[in-house]
Structure formats: structure tokens, C-alpha cells
Amino acid sequence: MQKVALLLAEGFETVEALTVVDVLRRAGVGITMVSTMDSRKVLSGQQILIHADLHFNDVNFDEYEWLVIPGGLPAVKRLAEDQRVLELVKDFALNKNVAAICAGPSILNELSLIQNIKFTCYPNTIEGEAEKNNQYSNVCQDKNIITAKSMAHSLEFALCLLEQLADEQTVERVKNSLYL
Secondary structure, eight states: OOEEEEEEOTTOOHHHHHHHHHHHHHTTOEEEEEEOSSSSEEEOTTSOEEEOSEEGGGOOGGGOSEEEEOOOHHHHHHHHTOHHHHHHHHHHHHHSEEEEETTTHHHHHHTTOSTTSOBOOSTTSOOSGGGGGBOOOSEEEETTEEEESOGGGHHHHHHHHHHHHSOHHHHHHHHHHTTO
């Protein structure tokens, strides 16, 4: 089964991160919360302390097929300032798969990875040429990249990701467990 790494930096949007973790774990998909901070403890933008599964330096990203970037502007700024993260995002976008929500797609934009695809993100987080491709829909999937507009679309984002990782029966089982 494919494995997913979810990046956490201080100030991440709680619902965007934990909804993905919840949905994928309900389905039995391997998802690892990865701290990019100095410790495995990461404080969300809503002041919720999360103990990540692993620290960035302890992860063998070769074992993962998907990288998830939750939003939360303070967190996304921290991720964008971390050269290790930028190299990882670029590698996943070019060779594997990336899912990013809210302000998260701005990292893909900074790396010129969404210029020729349909995507969505939180309004006004991306400017310039890439903004023309921004469809401003709730969730977009184009090629190997999934993007979502905002925290309000976290469940739809997580389910779109799940559809790439699990069979139809598993997706339906999870949806039924959520009464969708």
C-alpha cells in the first residue's frame, strides 16, 4: 500500500492536517505526521499541540509516494524557508505525488511547479502568471497534484486523496462511516 507523509510546521491549520490523517487512518492507509521543527511536538495555528510520528531527519522519504502540505500561513512560510522541505517538495512534485491545501500550494508556485496545471488555493496567496491557472474551485486534481482552496474543504480534499490511495470499496466504507 502507498504511504503518505504529512509535513507539520508550527502554525499549521489543525483541521487541514488532522482531517487528512483521520480519513486515511480510517481507511488503513499509512500516513506519517512529520515534524519539520526542532522537536516532534508541533503547535498548530489554533494552539493545539500535536506530537508528530517522526522528525523530518528520521524519515526515509523514498518509502513514501505522497507528500501532503497543510495550510496555515505561519506554517507555510516556515516550510518555504526550509531548504530541505523545498527540495523534498520539488522531488515529490516531479517524481511522485503532492497534495496541498489552502496556502500550501504557494510553495508549489514558488518552485514553478503549478504553472501549467489546474489548481486551487486560498485566494490571494499566489500572484503572477500562475494565478491565471487557479480555478478557484474547492478541490482540484491535475496530473499528480491535488490542491484545495481552504480549511472548509478539508474533508473533500482528504477524500480526493483517499480515492488515489484505496479501492472503491474502501473509499465507500470510509464515506459511510462519516455518514456521507
